[in-house]
Structure formats: C-alpha cells, structure tokens
Amino acid sequence: MTDESVLRIAAIYAVLSVIENNARDSSKIGRDPGPVWTQDHIRMNTGKNSLMNRKASRSPWR
Numbered sequence: 001m002t003d004e005s006v007l008r009i010a011a012i013y014a015v016l017s018v019i020e021n022n023a024r025d026s027s028k029i030g031r032d033p034g035p036v037w038t039q040d041h042i043r044m045n046t047g048k049n050s051l052m053n054r055k056a057s058r059s060p061w062r
Helices: 003-022 036-045 051-056
Strands: none
16 A cells, blocks of 8 residues: 555545534434423423423422
8 A cells, every 4th residue: 555545544434433423313413302482382382391390390409
C-alpha cells in the first residue's frame, strides 16, 4: 500500500467514526420521552393529570 492509500483509508475511517458517534440511535428515538412540555401535553391530551400534579402527588422521602 502506498502512503496515499493509507491516508485515504484513515480519513474515511475517521469520518465514519465521527458520523457514528454523533448519530442518534434510531432504535431509541421512539423511547425518548422528550421535553417536559411535550410530556405534560401528551399526558393532558390522553386524559391524565398534568405532570406538575403527578409530581406533586408523590409521597415524600422518608
């Protein structure tokens, strides 16, 4: 292998590793609950208590 081909392979590998590290795992996107605003509105639209009321109704630490 020439120096140019080794450098080309190294550059391709570096780009692929950066893309892989920065990309969100598509299998986990649907499980992400999202921001608190979204969680609250989804709860209220489905007929549940708001997130503020839900968190306030929990028992305190003992």
